Amino acid sequence: MRHCLLLLFLLATTGCGGGSSGGSGASGGLSQRPDNPDCVAFSPLAEVRLTPIAPDLSFNAPTQMIPHPSLADIFYVLEQSGTVYRLNLANNQRSAVVDLADSYTLSRCDECGLLGVAFDPDFAQNGFLYLSFTEGSDRTPTSVVARFETSDNGQRLRRDGAGNLLRTDLLSQRQPFANHNGGHIAFGPDRRLYIGLGDGGSANDPGNRAQDLSTRLGKILTLNADGSPSGNDVSGAVPEIFAYGLRNPWRWSFDRQTGDLWAGDVGENRFEEINRITRGGNYGWRCFEGFEETGNSCENSGPFVEPVSAYGRGDGVSVTGGYVYRGTSIPALQGSYLFADFGSGTLWALAQQQDGSYQRRTLLETGYNVASFGEGRDGELYLVTFQGLFRIDPVLEDTELPEQLSETGCVQASAPWQPADGLIPYTVIEPFWSDGADKTRYFALPDNTTITVDETGDFEFPRGTVLVKNFSLDQRRIETRLYLHNSDGSWSGYSYRWDEAGSDATLVAGGLDVDLGGQVWHYPSAGECTLCHTSAAGNSLGLEVAQLNRSFTYPQTGRTANQLDTYAAIGLFRQPPTSSQRQRTLTRSTDTEAALADRARSYLHTNCSHCHRPGGTTQSNMDLRITTPLGQTGACEVEPRNGDLGQTGAVLLRAGDAVNSLLYLRMVAGQDDRMPPISVNVVDRQGAELIEDWINQLESCN
Missing domain, CATH: 2.120.10.30 (TolB, C-terminal domain)
Incomplete structure (x- = not known):
């Protein structure tokens, strides 16, 4: 059986480094593409599946279907x-x-x-x-x-x-x-x-x-x-x-x-x-x-x-x-109330119990922004999403999720702290803030498939892809997240918690907070994954040209080479990124030798733009992608829609005035109001100071 999981909320979401050239063939980081027979995404246990409706037609922000x-x-x-x-x-x-x-x-x-x-x-x-x-x-x-x-x-x-x-x-x-x-x-x-x-x-x-x-x-x-x-x-x-x-x-x-x-x-x-x-x-x-x-x-x-x-x-x-x-x-769903969440894409059913109460259960992690439901004249139900229209159908087969990480096929069964042979390691230029944790990242492609690079530089992965991220605090393994591109086209994420001995990790059912030596670590639920891994941002987030255009030392060969060149050399791309796509590369926010504006915009691109962009899941119209000129981000002198955190007169961004800019204030706010919405147990002080310094030195947004 082939196994896999989903890289959850923070997964491949941004990285570290600089980067330009490398080689091809033996001079690249890898000599050949590894075979990957085992770490392949499957459709996890679910009561329903989604059947695309009119898949050849596209709808722009559909809101209803009757x-x-x-x-x-x-x-x-x-x-x-x-x-x-x-x-x-x-x-x-x-x-x-x-x-x-x-x-x-x-x-x-x-x-x-x-x-x-x-x-x-x-x-x-x-x-x-x-x-x-x-x-x-x-x-x-x-x-x-x-x-x-x-x-x-x-x-x-x-x-x-x-x-x-x-x-x-x-x-x-x-x-x-x-x-x-x-x-x-x-x-x-x-x-x-x-x-x-x-x-x-x-x-x-x-x-x-x-x-x-x-x-x-x-x-x-x-x-x-x-x-x-x-x-x-x-x-x-x-x-x-x-x-x-x-x-x-x-x-x-x-x-x-x-x-x-x-x-x-x-x-x-x-x-x-x-x-x-x-x-x-x-x-x-x-x-x-x-x-x-x-x-x-x-x-x-x-x-x-x-x-x-x-x-x-x-x-x-x-x-x-x-x-x-x-x-x-x-x-099995007769009489149950079906509903969903626009941000996480989770589809639930409410079923009445014998005592009159209602029990909620998850039917499917769709990975889509569900804007509405439709009900046919025959009583069958449809989902209206920003990614397309779907009919809710019964599953064809059930697949149990492995309880242990060592059983997923994505790690060495006898040494689950080591990746399976079919995984390809990678790193990023500007990493997503994850409550101070260190991370290692991998992806696994099904054999005989390739990656498409879209016009924005995001990687579009084939169905069956698995993204893997390991988290550690003080050199202690604490979590592994798997992010699956399922056979029906949806994405779903899962979290595994490492045991005290660091010998294996167990699947977490729902979200979980654990005190790890004085720091509370949050293991996200499956639904939390798509809150940041938005379809508008290409789902995989950190796997984009702007993040990966840097050198990396591959542990399999000990060779250092540019990641994009290596992927091209071993045939991972349908078409390699163009030279113009490679010109826009992020800057490491901690690189004090780099320009302050480049560092700050790279930080915002990594930590905020997955939601704050066209088609994102927020009520704000901000577009914080690094490719958007500051004056066109929709942030400058724009009043907030969801409160001012008690700072009367605050706007989203005011040049020269971080104290009255919610872009900064949200980073240091109380936990319920802090951004980004995941990994908020520990304030990113260094990142907040960077954004504060950048805003304060701005003379205007032009």
Whole structure:
């Protein structure tokens, strides 16, 4: 049996050194490519698998997928930028129904744009289609729910004689900030239109709007199909309010069998919630997050409805609500509520127990940014991700993960502290901060496969690849992380904890904190891996041209050579990196002989840009890649969206003023607010001082 695991959260994430030339063949670091029969990724034990839908079509930031009310194989897919596509799964072809951006000024903030769609219950007779989107200012957008018309069974939206879309606004709500816009809409079994809106944004709901019954923000609302209020059971509330006390209800659904309303509510910085929403219920925000009080002022609020389930930052950062499974292809999931996390990509099921409680279990580490779920007319479920559309199917076979590192095939079975013969060691120029640990790194390619270098210089690895990273403190082995590129295209990561004797390591189930002689070391859960190993950053992070263009002494041969030249010489590349790709090389942040700006930007590229880049998983629009000019990073004089850490007037980056720059302040903040979000038990003092010095010497961002 072939075994493997996943290099988890910090895995191949940046390295150390300088680097340019080397040789080829015998003059390179390795004489030949090693055979690798054993360290090959497999699909780990899971209850489900993902089947790509329309794999030849690409969607730009898709936000929702719903079926046509009556036509088999026809789905509608929304893009955040404003396009509604009609997708035919029978032939994998699509056509554009409308692009709202052609007619309206849609807001462009991270949580803005086209967010929801619903068909009228009487669509066959009236052709009404409802869309939820944001218009106007990127900083203070307006949330709109509008009714549009079709006369061709949903192929195009109707226009008047002047070419204007036939649009009837049912709801318009000004947002005080750019984030937490909610935007999901759906008709309930009572034939009323339900609308979800977030609390208005910023951090900790500064206006206490989720508890304020005079505003629609932080609520689930109901309207009649004509837009008139349908009434509620909340005394003293505006008539549209169905339920309140929500922070940002991102994706919710009705159980097609029971009519129950299930919602995922995105948390602040500690817990994500799953709620069953009932008429008149108060779900606690900003007084509670998960099951715990927040410490915010909450006089005259309550009683509160507790969530059905909640999870913390060890499992993810932004919940995506799903559906109660009522399909037939996966009988074991019947009646379970499926949901996911946008950041970690973990797919879970909630199943009710005999005592009435709910137990959460992991179905799959998808490795994708899950933006939404879809439910077919047959009850089967789909995932809408920024990496594509997928149907959730039963697994074809189960594979047990090895409990011991020595059984994975990625190390010497009799000496697991030594890599298997098929592994290729590497190092990086600027290493990711890992609470002061020392690291060694390897990758293993399936035989007869090659690496593709994309236009940005990131390595794209073939399926079956395994990345391996060893961690040690004070020369003591403490952890080995394995990162798999699974057979279905997803990535997943696993952590092995070394025993006291250093003789073998055992698989860690979930996250774990251990005191290692006065320093608490965090063994990440599988879900934490993809919080940093984002698909936007190429998943493997440190394995990129800018990091690997340096010399390395290979222990197999004792020869020192440039890593990129060595890989080319032994045939690892489909096409070697171009000369222009090799020109942008990182600088070691501790190299005091190098320019301060190069050192600082290399540090930020390594430790921050995996999330802070286009397509990343944060609410900030920052792009901290080293290839982005400072003035175009979206950091300079930009106000924060998630609080100022108590430093009134602080911005993301203020030239010449580190004390008022959150880019620096986050590095030295308390553990709950510190960046990067993993390996925060020990502050990187040297790195923080570097960023502080760099900001203070900046005269401008130009």
